[in-house]
Each structure stands twice: as C-alpha cells, then as structure tokens.
Amino acid sequence: MEIPYIVQPREDTGLYNAKVGIWLFLASEVMLFGALFSSYILLRVGAEVGTWPHGLLNIPIGTLNTIVLITSSVTVVLAWASLKMNRLGRFRLFQTGTVLLAMTFVVIKSFEYHDKFTHYEVVLKNSTSMTGHIEGSPMFWNLQKLNAGKIESFTFHPDAHQAGHPDNRAEAGETKGAHEAIKIATADITKLESYGPWHNTYLAIYFTLTGLHALHVIAGALVIGCILATSGAWWKRDPERLTNRVEVSGLFWHFVDLVWIFLFPVLYLL
Amino acid sequence: MQPTSKTHAVHPEVHHHEEPGFLQKYVFSTDHKIIGIQYGVTALMFLFIGYSLMAMMRWQMAYPGKPLPIVGGLLERILGDEAAGGVMSGNLYNAFGAMHGTIMVFLAIVPLAFAAFGNFVVPLQIGAPDMAYPRINMVSYQCYVVGGIIMLVSFFIPGGAAQAGWTSYVPLATVIATTGQTFWIVGMIFLITSSLLGAVNFLGTIIQLRAPGMTWMRLPFFVWAQFVTAFLLLLAFPPLEAAAVMQLMDKVAGTSFFYPTGLVVTGKLAAVSGGGSPLLWQHLFWFLGHPEVYVLILPAMGIVCEVLCNNTRKPIWGYRSLVYSVLAIGFLSMIVWAHHMYLTGMGTAISTFFQTTTMIISIPSVIILSVFFISLWGGSIRFNTPMLFALAFLPMFGIGGLTGLPLGFNFSDIALHDTYYVIAHFHYVVAPGTIFGLFAGIYYWFPKATGRMMNEFWGRVHFWLSLIFMNLVFQPMFAQGMAGMLRRMSDGGAYYSVRTNPGIPGALSDSIIYSNVTISHAAWALGLAQIPFIINFFWSMKNGQKIASDNPWEATTLEWQTPTPPPHGNFAKPIAVHRGPYEYSVPGHALDFVPQSEA
Amino acid sequence: MSDNHAHDVKKDVKKYLAVFGALLLGTVLTVGAYYLHFTSVTVTITIALFIASVKGFLVAGYFMHLMSERKMIYGIMVATVFFFAGLMYLTVWSMEPTSLIHFKHVP
Numbered sequence: 001m002e003i004p005y006i007v008q009p010r011e012d013t014g015l016y017n018a019k020v021g022i023w024l025f026l027a028s029e030v031m032l033f034g035a036l037f038s039s040y041i042l043l044r045v046g047a048e049v050g051t052w053p054h055g056l057l058n059i060p061i062g063t064l065n066t067i068v069l070i071t072s073s074v075t076v077v078l079a080w081a082s083l084k085m086n087r088l089g090r091f092r093l094f095q096t097g098t099v100l101l102a103m104t105f106v107v108i109k110s111f112e113y114h115d116k117f118t119h120y121e122v123v124l125k126n127s128t129s130m131t132g133h134i135e136g137s138p139m140f141w142n143l144q145k146l147n148a149g150k151i152e153s154f155t156f157h158p159d160a161h162q163a164g165h166p167d168n169r170a171e172a173g174e175t176k177g178a179h180e181a182i183k184i185a186t187a188d189i190t191k192l193e194s195y196g197p198w199h200n201t202y203l204a205i206y207f208t209l210t211g212l213h214a215l216h217v218i219a220g221a222l223v224i225g226c227i228l229a230t231s232g233a234w235w236k237r238d239p240e241r242l243t244n245r246v247e248v249s250g251l252f253w254h255f256v257d258l259v260w261i262f263l264f265p266v267l268y269l270l
Numbered sequence: 271m272q273p274t275s276k277t278h279a280v281h282p283e284v285h286h287h288e289e290p291g292f293l294q295k296y297v298f299s300t301d302h303k304i305i306g307i308q309y310g311v312t313a314l315m316f317l318f319i320g321y322s323l324m325a326m327m328r329w330q331m332a333y334p335g336k337p338l339p340i341v342g343g344l345l346e347r348i349l350g351d352e353a354a355g356g357v358m359s360g361n362l363y364n365a366f367g368a369m370h371g372t373i374m375v376f377l378a379i380v381p382l383a384f385a386a387f388g389n390f391v392v393p394l395q396i397g398a399p400d401m402a403y404p405r406i407n408m409v410s411y412q413c414y415v416v417g418g419i420i421m422l423v424s425f426f427i428p429g430g431a432a433q434a435g436w437t438s439y440v441p442l443a444t445v446i447a448t449t450g451q452t453f454w455i456v457g458m459i460f461l462i463t464s465s466l467l468g469a470v471n472f473l474g475t476i477i478q479l480r481a482p483g484m485t486w487m488r489l490p491f492f493v494w495a496q497f498v499t500a501f502l503l504l505l506a507f508p509p510l511e512a513a514a515v516m517q518l519m520d521k522v523a524g525t526s527f528f529y530p531t532g533l534v535v536t537g538k539l540a541a542v543s544g545g546g547s548p549l550l551w552q553h554l555f556w557f558l559g560h561p562e563v564y565v566l567i568l569p570a571m572g573i574v575c576e577v578l579c580n581n582t583r584k585p586i587w588g589y590r591s592l593v594y595s596v597l598a599i600g601f602l603s604m605i606v607w608a609h610h611m612y613l614t615g616m617g618t619a620i621s622t623f624f625q626t627t628t629m630i631i632s633i634p635s636v637i638i639l640s641v642f643f644i645s646l647w648g649g650s651i652r653f654n655t656p657m658l659f660a661l662a663f664l665p666m667f668g669i670g671g672l673t674g675l676p677l678g679f680n681f682s683d684i685a686l687h688d689t690y691y692v693i694a695h696f697h698y699v700v701a702p703g704t705i706f707g708l709f710a711g712i713y714y715w716f717p718k719a720t721g722r723m724m725n726e727f728w729g730r731v732h733f734w735l736s737l738i739f740m741n742l743v744f745q746p747m748f749a750q751g752m753a754g755m756l757r758r759m760s761d762g763g764a765y766y767s768v769r770t771n772p773g774i775p776g777a778l779s780d781s782i783i784y785s786n787v788t789i790s791h792a793a794w795a796l797g798l799a800q801i802p803f804i805i806n807f808f809w810s811m812k813n814g815q816k817i818a819s820d821n822p823w824e825a826t827t828l829e830w831q832t833p834t835p836p837p838h839g840n841f842a843k844p845i846a847v848h849r850g851p852y853e854y855s856v857p858g859h860a861l862d863f864v865p866q867s868e869a
Numbered sequence: 870m871s872d873n874h875a876h877d878v879k880k881d882v883k884k885y886l887a888v889f890g891a892l893l894l895g896t897v898l899t900v901g902a903y904y905l906h907f908t909s910v911t912v913t914i915t916i917a918l919f920i921a922s923v924k925g926f927l928v929a930g931y932f933m934h935l936m937s938e939r940k941m942i943y944g945i946m947v948a949t950v951f952f953f954a955g956l957m958y959l960t961v962w963s964m965e966p967t968s969l970i971h972f973k974h975v976p
Contacts, residue, residue, distance in 0.1 A: 042550050200526075
C-alpha cells in the first residue's frame with residue numbers, strides 16, 4: 001500500500017500531507033521565535049532605567065531590508081500562482097527573483113553585522129570611555145588581542161554622538177569621524193570591546209534573533225533554489241507535486257517574512 | 271511481481287523493489303516498524319546506562335566516602351582524579367546525577383514511550399501503510415543517536431560531563447569550568463530537533479492517514495495519547511531550544527542572557543556585560559519541563575488502556591471522558607509550569623494563578639485513572655504479564671499523582687521543594703508508573719513484532735520483583751523529604767545527620783539516614799530483577815512460543831489484523847474501519863471480540 | 870483548495886498585488902510613526918505592534934492562504950498563538966514583584 005494524499009488532498013481536512021507537515025513545523029517555529037521575543041521583553045523590562053540602548057541600528061537600511069523581504073514574499077506567491085496557471089517560464093522568473101532578493105537581504109544584513117563588529121567601546125585608565133571605529137576597520141579586537149599582536153597603539157575615530165546617551169535616539173553611534181581622529185595607546189586601555197553580542201543584552205538578543213532569522217532565510221532560499229533548479233524535470237514527471245512543493249516552500253518563506261515584519265519594528269524602532 | 275506503474279493509487283499491491291541490502295533495510299530504513307524497533311533498542315540501552323549511573327550514586331549515598339566495589343577501579347582508570355581511589359568525588363556525583371536525569375528523561379523514556387511504541391504501533395492502529403513522512407522519520411532517529419552520542423562522549427572529556435542538574439540552571443551551568451555543559455547543550459539541541467521532527471510526523475500521520483472509517487472518536491486511546499503527546503512536544507520544545515542556544519552563547523560567546531549584573535564568581539566580578547536574568551532560563555526550561563512530564567506519562571496511559579480493555583474483555587467505560595481529559599491535560603499542561611518555581615520570589619498573585627491551574631490539571635488526570643478503575647468492574651480479567659503491569663500502574667500512578675498535590679500548593683511546597691519528597695513523587699509517576707506501562711507494552715506487542723510470545727513465568731517473576739523493589743526504593747523517600755532531606759547531596763545527607771553534626775538545624779535522624787542504605791540495596795535488587803526480563807526478551811525472539819494466529823491476544827484494534835510481523839506497507843489491501851476500538855463481548859457475536867475492521 | 874482553475878488564480882494574483890501594496894504602505898507608516906516621536910511609550914509600542922499585526926495578518930491570511938484553509942490548520946495556529954501569548958504574558962507577569970522590574974519606567 002502506498003502512502004495516500006501525497007499529492008491529492010484528503011477530503012475532510014482539505015490538505016495534502018506536506019502542507020499539514022509544514023504548518024505544524026511553522027507552529028513550532030512560532031514558539032521558537034516567540035520564546036526569543038519573550039526573552040527580549042523580559043530582558044528589556046528588567047533592564048536598569050536608562051541602560052537600554054537606542055539608535056544602534058540603521059533604520060533606512062532596515063526599512064530597505066523589510067521591503068526586500070516583502071517583495072520576495074510577493075514573488076514567491078506569484079511563482080506558485082504561475083505554476084497553477086501552467087506558466088513554467090513565469091514561475092522560473094519569479095522564483096529567481098525570490099532567490100536574488102533573499103541573497104540581497106543576507107548581503108545587506110552582513111554589512112549591518114560588519115558595522116557592529118567593527119564598532120568599539122574603549123574604556124581608558126583615566127575612566128573616560130568613548131565609542132567609535134578603529135582605523136582599518138578590524139573586527140573583534142580586544143585588549144587580549146592587542147597584547148598578543150603586540151599592537152602598541154591605534155587610530156580611533158570617535159562617533160559624532162557617543163552611544164549610551166539616552167537623549168540621542170536615531171543619531172547615536174552611526175556617523176564616523178565627525179570628531180577628530182585620535183591615537184590611543186594600548187597601555188592606557190582598561191577595556192576594548194566590539195559591539196558583538198557580548199557587549200550588552202540588547203545586542204545579544206539582536207544578534208540571536210536576527211542571526212536565527214538569517215539562518216532561516218538562507219535555508220529557505222536554498223530549498224527554493226533547489227526546487228527551482230530541478231523544476232524542469234519535476235514539471236514533466238509530476239506537475240502537481242512540483243506545485244505542491246513550491247507552495248510548501250512558499251509557506252515557509254512567508255513565515256520567514258512574517259517574523260521579520262515583527263522583528264524590524266521591535267529591534268529597530270522601539 | 272508486476273512492475274509498478276505511475277499511478278500508484280490504482281495498484282493496491284505492495285510496491286516492487288529490488289530486495290534492499292542490509293544497510294538500506296536496517297540502518298537507513300524508512301519503515302516505521304524498523305525505526306520503532308531502532309528507537310526501542312537504543313532507548314532500552316540508555317535506560318540501562320541511566321540506571322547504572324544511579325546505582326553508582328546510591329553506593330555513595332549509602333556508604334559515603336567508601337570506594338565503589340567492582341567498578342571503582344574502572345572508574346578511576348577512566349575518569350582519573352574525580353574517582354581517585356575508587357571513591358566518587360562530589361563533582362562526579364553531580365555529573366552522574368545530572369546525566370542520570372538527562373539520560374532517563376530525554377534518551378530513555380521519551381524515545382521509548384513516544385518514538386518507539388508510537389512509531390511501531392500508531393500507523394498500524396490507524397490503518398496506514400507507514401508514517402506520513404518516512405524519510406523525516408529516519409532523520410529524527412539519526413538526530414537522536416547523534417544527540418545521545420554527544421551526551422555519552424561528554425563523560426570522557428576533561429572536566430567531565432554536565433554537573434548542573436538535568437535542569438542546567440544558570441549561572442551555575444555556565445560558570446562551571448567544564449566543556450561538558452557545552453556538550454550537554456549541543457546534545458540537547460540534537461535531541462530537541464529529533465523530537466520536533468517526530469512530533470510533526472505523528473501529527474501529520476494521525477491527521478491525514480487514518481483509514482477510511484477511522485473517525486476521530488473511533489481511534490484507540492493509545493493513538494489519542496500519542497496525538498496529544500506530539501502536540502506537547504511540538505509546541506513546548508522550541509522555547510527550550512531557544513533557551514539552549516542562549517545558554518550556549520552565554521557559555522561560548524560571552525553574552526549575558528542569564529548573567530545578572532554584578533555577578534561575582536570565585537571572588538571576582540564576572541567579565542560579562544550583565545543585565546541578564548537567571549529566572550529567564552528557569553521560565554523557558556520549565557515551559558518545556560512541565561509539558562515534558564506529561565509527555566512521559568501519556569503514552570503509558572495509552573498502553574494501559576489497550577491492555578486493560580483487552581484483558582477485561584469489555585470496552586473501556588467512558589471513552590469520551592478519556593478523550594476530553596487527555597485533551598484538557600494537553601492544554602492545561604502548557605500553563606502550569608511555574609509551580610516548579612514557587613521559591614524564586616514570585617508574587618502571590620502569579621503563584622496563585624499557577625497553583626490554581628495546577629490543581630485544575632489534577633482533575634482530568636483523576637478522571638483518566640477513575641475511568642481505568644471503573645472499567646475493571648464486571649470484567650472477565652485475564653492475569654497475564656501485560657495485564658499485571660497495567661493493573662499495577664493504576665495504584666502506582668495514583669500514589670505518584672496524589673503526592674504531587676502538596677507540591678502543587680505553594681505554601682506546602684515551601685517545605686517540600688528540592689527535598690527527597692519531590693524525587694519520590696516524580697519517580698513514582700515515571701518508574702512504577704510509566705515504566706510499568708512500557709513493560710506492559712513490550713510484553714503485549716512483542717508477539718506482533720516477532721511472532722513469538724515472551725515467557726509467561728519469567729514475566730511474572732519480573733513483575734513481582736520489580737513491583738516490590740520499586741516500592742522499597744521510593745516509598746521511604748517521602749519520609750526523607752518530609753524530614754527535610756534535600757536533593758543532590760553527594761554524601762546522602764551525612765553532613766546533616768544528628769550523629770555527625772548534632773547541633774545543626776534540620777538535623778536528620780538516624781533512621782532517615784539509614785533509609786539510604788535500605789533504598790540503595792533495594793535499588794540494586796531492582797536492577798538484578800531486570801535480568802530475567804533482559805534474558806526473556808532476547809531468548810524469546812528466537813525460542814519463544816510461536817503464536818498460532820496473527821491475533822494471539824484476541825484484540826480488536828487494527829494492528830492485530832496484519833500479518834506477523836507486518837510487511838512493508840502493513841496492510842495487503844486498504845483496510846476500512848466499521849466500528850469503535852474496544853468492541854469486546856458484544857452481545858450476539860460468536861466471539862467475545864469484534865475487530866474494528868469487521869463490517 | 871488546490872483545484873483552483875487558471876482564472877480563479879488570476880483573480881488571486883490581483884489580490885496578492887493589492888496585499889503587496891498594503892504591506893509597503895504599512896512599512897512606510899511604521900517607520901513614519903517612529904519619526905513622529907510619541908512621548909508615551911505605551912502609544913509607541915501599541916502603534917508599532919498594531920501595524921505589524923495587520924501586516925502579519927495580511928501575509929498569513931492571503932499569501933499563506935490561511936483565510937481559505939479549513940478548521941484543522943486554523944485550529945493549530947490559534948492554539949499556537951494562544952500558548953505563545955501565554956508564555957510571554959505569564960513570564961513577564963511572574964517577574965513583576967522582584968525589585969528589578971519597574972513596569973512604569975520602561976526605558
């Protein structure tokens with residue numbers, strides 16, 4: 001006996017097997033991201049007044065990424081609709097668009113991450129602290145690395161507005177070099193830390209949420225890409241099954257978009 | 271054999287393949303029955319390993335500071351300093367304790383109860399040819415094995431295995447200088463993934479692949495139990511996965527999800543950003559942790575129902591009550607979790623909320639137990655081995671459940687939290703509770719899988735010895751807990767004994783401390799009592815009494831309508847269901863049972 | 870559901886494009902609301918989450934065809950959302966009495 005309802009839907013549920021499977025999986029993903037969102041709320045509400053950072057993320061870039069992802073959601077559903085209308089060429093066009101948009105999203109995200117990894121807080125022995133970028137944009141420098149690499153000093157470009165000041169929403173930390181570049185000697189430093197997830201809980205939850213989301217974007221794009229690459233053969237062999245696969249991978253993709261729709265305002269705007 | 275055509279739905283015969291090789295058939299199988307057996311054998315191995323860890327811990331508790339007999343030398347050679355002179359160090363005790371819990375819950379009971387029995391039986395009982403997603407089924411087993419290997423390997427790395435309890439509370443878990451904790455987290459991520467994939471499979475299968483005529487209210491209760499269990503796994507595990515990732519980042523990436531500001535570790539301020547919350551871990555852990563315990567018990571309840579009906583030769587009394595109760599348990603189990611956290615400083619309003627939901631959840635549990643008891647009335651009871659275990663389940667689960675009530679009330683929990691009372695409570699539910707249900711299932715379905723019966727005499731020996739020793743192990747622990755003996759003390763509470771430290775507050779009396787000795791001896795005897803079972807299990811596969819028919823228990827459910835063992839694809843032709851699952855002693859029928867598929 | 874004929878799907882395409890427009894508009898509104906700098910934190914959060922929820926509903930309802938699915942999927946997602954809400958709300962509520970949390974002073 002073969003497994004039924006792989007392609008044809010079952011009457012009482014109106015669903016074929018893969019569709020039930022993907023919705024169940026998405027339910028678990030809602031709980032996964034939900035736990036991270038709950039953690040975000042808890043950490044934020046629990047933070048000491050005035051310590052929760054603002055303006056660390058670039059809003060125009062985030063908005064661009066939002067539009068990229070929303071557009072990819074449209075191309076994915078139009079790709080499926082094209083298959084339903086028997087237009088394989090149209091399907092390929094839209095789905096290629098989806099994959100390209102996904103890659104764009106990831107590239108933009110990696111620029112954002114790079115910007116954080118090359119952004120530093122330096123605390124000097126005289127108790128002053130500054131935030132800014134280091135000449136040459138190295139990543140993940142800290143005091144240990146400076147000592148290990150025998151780097152005695154470096155050029156530092158302080159930010160125009162120093163981060164951590166609660167009245168500097170939207171401007172803090174993002175502009176380079178509006179202050180004079182200064183030389184800092186390693187001997188004067190007590191702490192040098194990049195803006196990675198270790199820097200504060202906001203960045204910790206930011207990197208975890210967006211990192212996990214980006215992994216989902218990559219995984220989804222890979223699956224969509226694989227289905228696209230093999231679509232010619234499947235269209236000939238079993239067009240309905242191909243359409244179902246496109247629909248199921250599309251459902252996953254919409255979910256990824258949905259998560260971002262909530263991530264963007266929560267992390268960038270609030 | 272005819273070659274297959276493209277439209278498979280038209281040809282009802284079994285799919286024609288080249289006969290698959292050993293690897294394809296047994297190692298990389300996608301057949302739910304093989305995967306079920308794979309899960310079963312692996313889980314029983316882990317059950318044995320988990321038991322062994324505890325057996326060694328019990329030595330330390332009964333005779334603190336004395337070298338372990340037999341295995342002491344071996345431990346010293348393998349683990350070095352932590353077992354110097356064959357004596358278990360405090361760290362080693364903690365590692366064994368943490369891993370005993372982890373292995374028993376995640377590597378033994380859940381895979382056995384949910385994945386092994388579920389995989390083998392559910393598709394058969396609903397009349398399906400296999401699970402809905404066979405390849406995902408195979409992957410979920412492989413993830414389980416990888417997770418298990420990672421957990422076992424962690425014993426042998428420098429620093430040893432995880433030592434912060436199966437609950438891995440932070441900041442202790444992240445501060446301990448062993449990579450064992452990291453292994454634990456990575457292992458958990460694999461195990462959680464395995465469970466999630468399995469949950470999707472079970473739900474998809476039950477929703478989509480029920481045979482024609484198998485309506486929801488004609489499902490055997492075992493399938494309902496697995497259905498709710500799968501939902502709990504699906505929705506409750508992901509928050510723990512998220513939390514595990516966060517704890518991993520705290521450990522290796524220096525984040526402060528769970529590190530509070532100002533944490534001092536061995537005299538120095540921790541070099542982290544702070545701002546985190548240790549309670550966040552506890553919430554996310556117990557959000558899974560509580561539904562997890564229902565995952566542990568529900569499949570066993572399902573098995574007990576099957577065995578009870580079959581061996582009383584009458585339908586279950588209150589099928590609908592069972593179904594609504596198990597659905598209620600599933601729903602409620604997701605909103606009671608903070609009763610594990612009463613002592614974390616939460617306010618009275620919120621702890622009252624959780625106390626209320628905890629009290630309410632006891633109602634459907636009692637209903638289920640009552641349904642089982644009432645169903646015995648007027649039955650024509652056959653006292654075979656599966657039935658003995660199923661019958662014993664009832665009072666044992668009763669004790670376990672009732673002793674949970676003082677823990678569920680926040681005021682009484684103040685005295686009992688983290689004492690041996692808790693250990694006694696949950697072990698009663700899982701050990702003479704779930705494990706007895708699983709034993710019943712093994713004896714019951716063994717003939718379907720192998721075509722032979724297990725030996726009845728040795729089955730009874732196994733039963734009586736297990737029952738007696740289980741009670742001797744766990745019953746005294748209630749008294750120990752009420753006397754104030756705390757959990758996870760590597761010397762078995764000797765430091766607090768009246769004898770060594772007479773003035774100490776909360777001193778434990780001689781008889782309480784001496785109970786450690788009796789409990790340990792009973793625990794070792796319990797282990798010995800499993801030997802007849804293990805021998806019986808393997809011996810009967812080749813030499814057990816061959817069954818005369820495909821339905822040796824004269825049961826009504828669909829799995830007994832297949833050939834023995836069921837072939838690939840299960841049913842020779844599509845099967846249709848015409849009646850409910852427990853039509854025993856139906857008036858006017860020649861036999862005292864009517865299979866579900868009979869028109 | 871998978872029996873849509875070509876012309877039904879063509880109508881759906883128009884719906885998808887309309888939803889796309891609505892999503893873009895929603896994005897613009899969210900970012901615009903941010904730049905308006907409301908003084909009350911509650912208002913800011915409410916507006917942001919409200920717009921996000923509407924966008925989410927559009928994606929789930931139309932792109933994911935949730936509107937045309939039958940009870941089974943609907944039921945699964947409703948239950949999930951309920952438990953997600955429970956996790957969030959109960960976790961935060963349970964932290965309230967400890968001295969770290971000041972609901973009035975969300976930064």
